[in-house]
Amino acid sequence: MPETRWTLAVDTSTVVCAALARDGDLVAEARLEDTRAHTEALAPMVQQLCAEAGIPVSGITEFVVGVGPGPFTGLRVGIVTAATLAALAGATPHGVCSLDVIARQAVRAGDAPEEFLSVIDARRKQVYWARHDATGTRLDGPHVTDPAELPDLPVTGPGATLTGRAGFGVEALSAAVMATDWADLPDAGLEPLYLRKPDATVPTSRKSTLLPTGLTPRRKSTSRPGRLKGEPA
Structure with a gap:
């Protein structure tokens, strides 16, 4: 069995x-x-x-x-x-x-148009998107752009509301x-699809420890403090 x-x-x-x-x-x-x-x-x-x-x-x-x-x-x-x-x-x-998962959801719901966009909120006033056909096959993408740069096609997915268009079918992955x-679904491998650089970056230059021209370092005194009157040498 x-x-x-x-x-x-x-x-x-x-x-x-x-x-x-x-x-x-x-x-x-x-x-x-x-x-x-x-x-x-x-x-x-x-x-x-x-x-x-x-x-x-x-x-x-x-x-x-x-x-x-x-x-x-x-x-x-x-x-x-x-x-x-x-x-x-x-x-x-x-x-x-x-994004392929979202497209698959739209196809399973039975209301996928001939071509459409699956959309996810990318933050920073941008969206992740891809273009699919009526079977859910990805034709283009994924991309990250401003919502105004999306092709003029129906949109679906959790980022659809950010496009200013009426979304259809899928509201959540x-x-x-x-x-x-x-x-x-197509095998996408295991490399994360970040599509853009991270917010946090590693500094590319080291902080200089050199003094400006004309300045010399102060040396720390190694002599004993002055003796009080009557103190043995």
């Missing part, structure tokens, strides 16, 4: 979300609407899903992770968590583009679709 296939899907490109499927059927899913709690929330969330399914974390056999595009810290937490759990299980983690449909 074939072994039961347990699939864990996690995505931290937006908020923290995860789902668990058994042989392609959704068993449990969880979501935390917080864009800054990835580190604290993901591991307990995975444990919660396994408890609901009645299996240990070691019972998971497949691991799927969204590689963005998304913020630096959030993506790292999701990818490292999935890769670590997969390594412990002796499995290979599978990376998928988070679903880890459940990742867990059940990941094999139908």
